[in-house]
Amino acid sequence: MSFHDQQFELRQQAILQAALELFRVKPWDRVTIAEVAVQAGIGKGTVYKHFPSKEALYAQLVINDSQANIAEFRALHARLPKHEAMRTVTRHAFAKLLDDPVMAQLFMHCDRPDFQKRLDPEFRQQFDALEHEYLAFFTSMLNDTLGNPGLSVEDYERLLWSADACFTGAMARVAAGGIGHLCGRDELDAYLDQVTDFIMAGLHGMAGQMLQTRVEGTCESC
Known part of the structure; x- marks a missing residue:
């Protein structure tokens, strides 16, 4: 990597860090590019060289966090x-969201x-690549968790859709700051x-139901 590229990368990381610092002290959707520039100690035009819009900045934050996760x-x-x-990784993922509700809000926003x-297009491609990587990873973990039951690809997709919905x-509850009247912040872990x-x-x-249905279908065809 050339010196120029290194400087560009360092400046981009400084912009992202400045944005996160601001997002944690005021509503992230109200922070302006001008405020990010001041926080990063650079000109507003320089921020736009890296991120043409606030949406691009949001996307890069979420992509970086997703890759690290x-x-x-x-x-x-x-x-x-x-x-x-799978249970441990899922619970750990919840813990990370609970520790950083601002990123939880950005994840929800960028997932729309x-x-x-x-x-x-470059951002859309990165989101698509991340989705496929997560799907492959959680499918592999689910297969291990279930003891390699021999389910079809479609079966795994349906299972993961249900898990993703939950x-x-x-x-969304974490991003909103809690679970309303049901309990307070201290009970979120439980x-x-x-x-x-x-x-x-x-x-x-x-x-188990999928496998039972398959067995019953096989018996009926005998």
Whole structure:
């Protein structure tokens, strides 16, 4: 990497760090590019050389965090017994969101199809690549968790859709700052433990139903 490229990368990281610092002290959707420039100690025009819009800045923050997360999840997975990995990684993912509700909010915002359609192709490609990487990783963990039951690709997709719906719902609660009148902030850990257990029980239950349906279908065709 050339010196110029190194300087460009360092300046981009400084912009992202400045944006995060501001997002954690005021609503992130109200922070302006001018404020980010002041926080980073550079000119407004320089910020635009890196990020043509606030949406591009949001996207890069989420992409960077997602890449770091999956690397962390893979390392955690490698240290765990196969049958424990998915529950532990899922609960760890919740803990990270709880520790950083601003990123949880940005994840929810950047996951919207209308948001991604407005992005430049390079960002959309990165989001697509991340989605495929996460899908492959969690499919592999789910297969280990269930004991390699021999489910079809379509079966795994349906299982992961259901798990994702539960995870996203809980993430929305975290992003909103809690779970309303049901409990306070101090009880969120217990809440997320229950959601994680619910996801795992649902995956095992649905997988069992899928296998039973397959057996019954095979018997009927005999």
